[in-house]
Amino acid sequence: MNLSRRRLLETGWKIGGGLLGVIAGWTSWELLRPLKAAGATGKIKVGSPGNFQKDTATYFGQGRFWVVNTSGHIFALSQKCPHLGCRVPFCESSGRFECPCHGTQFDLGGEWISGPSPRGMDQFELSIEDGDLVVDTSKKTDGPDHGARQFYRDPLGPSCAGNG
Numbered sequence: 001m002n003l004s005r006r007r008l009l010e011t012g013w014k015i016g017g018g019l020l021g022v023i024a025g026w027t028s029w030e031l032l033r034p035l036k037a038a039g040a041t042g043k044i045k046v047g048s049p050g051n052f053q054k055d056t057a058t059y060f061g062q063g064r065f066w067v068v069n070t071s072g073h074i075f076a077l078s079q080k081c082p083h084l085g086c087r088v089p090f091c092e093s094s095g096r097f098e099c100p101c102h103g104t105q106f107d108l109g110g111e112w113i114s115g116p117s118p119r120g121m122d123q124f125e126l127s128i129e130d131g132d133l134v135v136d137t138s139k140k141t142d143g144p145d146h147g148a149r150q151f152y153r154d155p156l157g158p159s160c161a162g163n164g
């Protein structure tokens with residue numbers, strides 16, 4: 001009788017210990033597994049093309065991109081700097097995108113002007129559905145190579161980052 005009670009207790013401890021191990025493993029996985037990238041992905045409707053005035057940049061935080069209208073073209077530019085991934089703001093005074101991390105400057109079309117970025121700003125696919133512009137953040141193409149100067153223009157005024 002004593003022997004079977006001891007065995008029952010030992011078996012109970014083993015089962016309990018095993019369950020604790022499983023629970024601890026599951027909890028650790030939940031804590032350590034990689035997080036999905038923040039921000040919405042997929043198609044985002046941004047409104048009529050006529051809403052985007054000439055030579056402007058409009059930010060859409062939901063998808064983390066800029067919609068720009070320059071020289072008769074409309075682009076959806078990723079906010080993520082191709083150098084090391086910092087968020088690139090638009091500087092109203094210079095009329096350029098200026099990365100605050102290492103000073104890369106891009107023109108309004110997202111083309112590289114100066115700094116360590118290996119290329120211009122990446123672009124998301126843009127289409128028109130029912131008269132509205134739709135940006136697809138799941139479809140990205142690399143920005144233009146250095147030397148693309150289709151949208152270059154001299155700075156409108158002082159740099160926000162103090163780069164001239």
Ligand code: FES
Pocket residue numbers: 081082083084085086099100101102103104115116117
């Ligand atoms: S992350 Fe933009 S210049 Fe380095």
